[in-house]
Amino acid sequence: MKSTMRILxxxxxxxxxxxxxxxxxxxxxxxxxxAIQAVEGxxxxxxxxxxxxxLKTDLQAALDEVTAQSKKFFKKYGPAKEMLAKIIxxxxxxxxxxxxxxxxxxxxxxxxxxxxxxAYDGAKALLEKAPKGKGTKAxxxxxxxxxGGLEPQMTEIQNAITAEDYFGAKxxxxxxxxxxxxxxxxxxxxxxxxxxxR
Amino acid sequence: MKVxxxxxxxxxxxxxxxxxxxxxxxxxxSDVQEQDLWRAGASFFAGQDYSAYLDTxxxxxxxxxxENLKLGWARDYGPVRRDFQAVLESGDALLAKVQxxxxxxxxxxxxxxxxxxxxxxxLEDITLSLTERGRARKELAQAEVYLHEADSLMGxxxxxxxxxxxxxxxxxxxxxxxxxxxFIGRYLDKKQVDVWKKWTDETIAESRARGTxxxxxxxxxxxxxxxxxxxxxxxxxxxxxxxxxxxxxxxxDNATPEGRxxxxxxxxxxxxxxxxxxxxxxxxxxxxxxxxxxxxxxxxTIGIGGDIEIHGGGQDSLTRGCISMDNDKIxxxxxxxxxxxxxxxVGTNEMENYVIRALRKN
Numbered sequence: 001m002k003s004t005m006r007i008l009x010x011x012x013x014x015x016x017x018x019x020x021x022x023x024x025x026x027x028x029x030x031x032x033x034x035a036i037q038a039v040e041g042x043x044x045x046x047x048x049x050x051x052x053x054x055l056k057t058d059l060q061a062a063l064d065e066v067t068a069q070s071k072k073f074f075k076k077y078g079p080a081k082e083m084l085a086k087i088i089x090x091x092x093x094x095x096x097x098x099x100x101x102x103x104x105x106x107x108x109x110x111x112x113x114x115x116x117x118x119a120y121d122g123a124k125a126l127l128e129k130a131p132k133g134k135g136t137k138a139x140x141x142x143x144x145x146x147x148g149g150l151e152p153q154m155t156e157i158q159n160a161i162t163a164e165d166y167f168g169a170k171x172x173x174x175x176x177x178x179x180x181x182x183x184x185x186x187x188x189x190x191x192x193x194x195x196x197x198r
Numbered sequence: 199m200k201v202x203x204x205x206x207x208x209x210x211x212x213x214x215x216x217x218x219x220x221x222x223x224x225x226x227x228s229d230v231q232e233q234d235l236w237r238a239g240a241s242f243f244a245g246q247d248y249s250a251y252l253d254t255x256x257x258x259x260x261x262x263x264x265e266n267l268k269l270g271w272a273r274d275y276g277p278v279r280r281d282f283q284a285v286l287e288s289g290d291a292l293l294a295k296v297q298x299x300x301x302x303x304x305x306x307x308x309x310x311x312x313x314x315x316x317x318x319x320x321l322e323d324i325t326l327s328l329t330e331r332g333r334a335r336k337e338l339a340q341a342e343v344y345l346h347e348a349d350s351l352m353g354x355x356x357x358x359x360x361x362x363x364x365x366x367x368x369x370x371x372x373x374x375x376x377x378x379x380x381f382i383g384r385y386l387d388k389k390q391v392d393v394w395k396k397w398t399d400e401t402i403a404e405s406r407a408r409g410t411x412x413x414x415x416x417x418x419x420x421x422x423x424x425x426x427x428x429x430x431x432x433x434x435x436x437x438x439x440x441x442x443x444x445x446x447x448x449x450x451d452n453a454t455p456e457g458r459x460x461x462x463x464x465x466x467x468x469x470x471x472x473x474x475x476x477x478x479x480x481x482x483x484x485x486x487x488x489x490x491x492x493x494x495x496x497x498x499t500i501g502i503g504g505d506i507e508i509h510g511g512g513q514d515s516l517t518r519g520c521i522s523m524d525n526d527k528i529x530x531x532x533x534x535x536x537x538x539x540x541x542x543x544v545g546t547n548e549m550e551n552y553v554i555r556a557l558r559k560n
Contacts, residue, residue: 053236064256068263139516141331141440149339168359175346179339 022075024066028084032059035091044094046167047101051094058087105166112173113157119180120154123147126187140190146183150176222275224282225262228255231289239355240292243299247292251285258285303357307364311348314367317560318342321374324553327420328443329516334377341370375557382443382553385418385545394544397458401542402428411539413508413531415521417442417454418546418553422508422521424534432530435513437522443545446478448487448496449503452518457482459506459541464532471510471525472532476541478506508541 036055044052062083069075124147130140153176160169232255240248258281265273318341325334344367351360384390398414405412406428414423417438424432438454439446446455455478463475479487479502487502508521510528521543523531 050233050237054233057232057236060256061259064259065263068260072267139326139329139331139440142326142329142335145331145335146339149336150343153340153343171347171350172343174350175343178346179342 022077024070025077025081025084028081028088029063029066032062032084032087032091035088035095039091039094039098042095042098043102043164044098047098047105048094051090055087055091055094058083058090062087102164102166105170106161106164109161109166109169109173112170112177113161116157116173116176116180117154119177119184120147120150123180123184123187126184126191130187130191140187143183143187147180150179221262222279222282224279224286225259228258228282228285228289231286231293235289235293235296238293238296239300240296243296243303244292247295251288251292254288255285258282300355300357304352304355307348307352307357307360310361310364310368311345311352313560314341314364314371315345317371317375318345318367320556320560321371321378324378324556325374328378328381328418328553329438329440330378330381332377332381334374334381337370337374337377341367341374344370378553378557382418382551384445385443385551386549386554388549391546391549394456395547397542398544398547401425401458401540404540411534411536413535413539413541415508415541415543416546417456417543418551419548420513422523422531424531426534432534434523434527434531436508437513437515437517439517439519442517442519445545446483446503446506446519447490449501450518451503454517454519454521454543455479455483455506456543456545459543461535461537461539461541464535464537465507465509466532468507468509470507470520470522472528473507473509474528474531474535474541475505475507478504 036052036059039048039052039055062080065080065083066077069077069080127140127144127147130143132140153172157169157173157176160166160172232252235248235251240251258278261281262275262278265275265278318338321334321338324330325338344363348360348363348367351357351363379386401412401414402425404410405425409427411431412425414425415421415436416423420436420438422434422436423430424434440452442452442454444451444453446453457478457480459476459478459480461474462477465473465475483502487496490496491498503519506519506521508523508528508531510525511522513522513524513527515522
């Protein structure tokens with residue numbers, strides 16, 4: 001009986017010693033923060049906005065858990081460590097997806113730029129064939145000026161791609177393509193009118 | 199043995215007490231709500247309110263964690279549920295506020311885009327009517343691209359970027375307007391307009407005194423008006439030179455002359471249906487040509503030009519300086535005029551011309 005009581009008392013003392021002295025998972029916290037920063041560093045705020053937000057929310061929850069445990073006598077950092085480990089894993093998974101998304105966005109921007117260029121060149125070629133001289137119904141020179149207004153926009157598209165603003169480049173390219181197509185349409189109507197008269 | 203039984207009993211009670219009951223549904227809903235608020239842009243549109251919401255949410259989560267530390271039978275999720283219900287209510291109100299702010303922002307940007315677009319359309323019409331083929335047209339083309347981008351960004355709720363594009367569109371439209379006003383600078387010069395009005399008044403006075411037909415051509419308004427005995431009788435739309443708003447100076451400048459002329463020949467069959475030849479150049483035109491030639495402003499090989507007609511072919515045609523009308527209208531005119539009929543061509547008779555009125559309206 002006495003030895004059993006001694007063993008029990010010893011077990012309680014050992015338990016006290018381990019739980020009350022448990023240390024904050026500082027290393028894991030730093031690693032989780034670094035993992036999220038790495039995602040941000042790869043333009044996660046552009047190419048993985050939702051996932052980045054989820055990681056930040058999860059990190060905050062893990063930090064809150066660590067803070068809550070640190071105020072207790074019997075500290076249990078196990079759950080917090082699991083949360084932090086999951087954040088690191090998730091962040092690495094998101095990081096792995098970003099290069100693919102960037103490449104997709106780049107290809108889409110370049111394709112849009114090529115379409116805009118094709119529309120611009122098409123309108124230019126049509127203007128060369130357009131009826132000029134006295135009696136023309138449409139001012140071909142005015143349309144040439146319109147097309148001239150698109151030249152600085154073509155440069156801005158290329159600048160946006162160079163600066164890796166692929167979404168911005170794509171938006172602008174689509175706008176330029178539409179305007180060039182509208183100019184080409186006007187020129188074609190002018191050509192058709194003259195043909196019709198003849 | 200008794201000690202062992204006691205220990206086993208203690209262990210059983212401990213294990214039962216440690217089992218986690220299911221979390222209140224409000225906890226999971228608050229996780230979803232937090233994500234919804236972030237996606238809606240709460241931190242951007244209502245930063246302070248969103249921070250306060252997050253603080254309340256964290257406090258509720260801490261209380262939930264604390265409750266979970268208690269042994270099963272000692273747990274009471276009642277206060278936890280109340281905390282999370284309060285969080286959810288404030289979150290719903292915040293979401294409604296953010297959506298209202300977004301709608302307001304979107305509406306404001308859309309209104310801005312409408313205004314820029316309206317001004318752009320007005321300037322498009324004016325530049326085509328004036329045959330302006332330079333800076334104004336280029337700026338308008340750029341404005342259209344920026345507007346297109348702004349529309350797309352608004353649809354993606356990227357309001358800051360949309361606002362920047364809209365601002366650039368507005369700048370381009372302002373530049374176009376400046377270019378248009380510069381293009382018609384001569385038409386805003388009171389001294390010049392007074393000269394044109396004097397010619398017009400004198401022509402009409404002669405038509406009244408003699409009971410004859412006279413033609414007044416206004417280049418800016420693109421009108422040819424027939425006066426009979428000093429009264430406006432008919433008015434027709436007319437087209438002018440590629441450089442029609444300028445005053446003709448020499449051959450090949452594509453400008454329509456300004457001054458007092460007369461019909462010197464009626465051509466019943468011409469390349470442009472029918473034509474009325476006028477006596478450009480008059481004495482003033484010759485004096486001006488000689489003065490500019492002496493100044494070196496005109497190459498020595500270039501002549502003063504001639505063969506300025508009022509002819510058919512369509513009022514929407516562009517000419518090398520002649521005045522063009524629809525064929526059925528030139529038919530009417532042919533019946534009204536004769537050799538010797540006065541033709542006075544002016545820039546405009548109005549200081550408050552249609553271009554200025556249209557620009558002021560927008």
